[in-house]
Amino acid sequence: MTASNLDKSANRALAIVVFDIDGVVRDVGGSYRRALADTVEQYTNGAYRPSQVDIDTLKSEGVWNNDWEASQELVYRYFEKQGKNRTEIALDYQNLVAFFQSRYRGPNPKNWTGYICTEPLLLASNYLETLTLAGIPWGFFSGATRGSAEYVLCKRLGLKSPVLIAMEDAPGKPDPTGLLATVQLLEQQFSAPETTAVIYVGDTVADMYTVEKAKLLQPNRLWIGVGILPPHVLQETSQQLEAYTANLKQAGAKIILPNVQDLTAAKIQELIAGENPA
Structure with missing residues (x-):
């Protein structure tokens, strides 16, 4: 019914x-959140992989419901801690989204084999x-x-x-x-x-x-x-x-x-x- x-x-x-x-x-702990951590790790050149607590802390701010935007924000914040300004960070949002989706949905957009399949x-x-x-x-x-x-x-x-x-x-x-x-x-x-x-x-x-x-x-x-x-x-x-x-x-x-x-x-x-x- x-x-x-x-x-x-x-x-x-x-x-x-x-x-x-x-x-x-x-x-989504092993899917969306895993893809988010993968993405941040990828775009910080392997230097930073956020924990579940890191992600929760960000989301507790109440404005990071979109995990693509959350990924981007964590990347920005990592480099800001290294003394860089956001304007200095070469970060292509569409490429970031594509990477995230390649992990979450899988590399083939028509035949999903990514993390979503294991939720x-x-x-x-x-x-x-x-x-x-x-x-x-x-x-x-x-x-x-x-x-x-x-x-x-x-x-x-x-x-x-x-x-x-x-x-x-x-x-x-x-x-x-x-x-x-x-x-x-x-x-x-x-x-x-x-x-x-x-x-x-x-x-x-x-x-x-x-x-x-x-x-x-x-x-x-x-x-x-x-x-x-x-x-x-x-x-x-x-x-x-x-x-x-x-x-x-x-x-x-x-x-x-x-x-x-x-x-x-x-x-x-x-x-x-x-x-x-x-």
């Missing part, structure tokens, strides 16, 4: 749920079915390219034409345009009123900032940010785990969960009730 099977009486829906993809639907899934399609059966519309807003997002959603999870706003469709987070567009598509598809509560599920500070910015644009509806701890964080030290959790909370996360599938229909009902006490 897919979202398209949801009863059109979704105006009774408890909430609309929108999911980020990377770190929520799939584990563990963090949810099962039957989890989404439980939301559908509970009358909860759901969709996806991600900074991943449409090809990458559809690879995991359609090829890996077997979803049929899910509602999706990807990199090519909207400005990068924390700009809320893509989130608002996803919600609008779900409202139209399921005849949900414009006052339906929205839950955005993400794993980064930028995701939570996106929810906060959406609140400013549409203050007449309830917006809830749900933080997910990505797998690489769960494998780090307790101190790093606490720091990551604190950053999500400070950015606006209402709750933080170790896995997206912990966001059950019952948990969603609990969240909504908590924000709308009788």
Whole structure:
């Protein structure tokens, strides 16, 4: 069953749920993040390979959701520490992107054999079915390219034409345009009123900032940010785990969960009730 099977009486829906993809639907610790580290290492001539903590520290700034731009920024910062000015660094962004993609997708753009092929899934399609059966519309807003997002959603999870706003469709987070567009598509598809509560599920500070910015644009509806701890964080030290959790909370996360599938229909009902006490 897919979202398209949801009863059109979704105006009774408890909430609309929108999911980020990377770190929520799939584990990108060995794919996107590995490609990012490869790219920084390549463009610093092998002198610097960022750790997961280095990447987390950068992303905690809330503006580096795009991993191509994050790679470029880490390269710049490395050379700045060596006393160079950014204007002195010969860095071709398009070449950097091409290198990144050659690692993430593989050298053949039509036959992907790169890191993307090994990404563990963090949810099962039957989890989404439980939301559908509970009358909860759901969709996806991600900074991943449409090809990458559809690879995991359609090829890996077997979803049929899910509602999706990807990199090519909207400005990068924390700009809320893509989130608002996803919600609008779900409202139209399921005849949900414009006052339906929205839950955005993400794993980064930028995701939570996106929810906060959406609140400013549409203050007449309830917006809830749900933080997910990505797998690489769960494998780090307790101190790093606490720091990551604190950053999500400070950015606006209402709750933080170790896995997206912990966001059950019952948990969603609990969240909504908590924000709308009788």
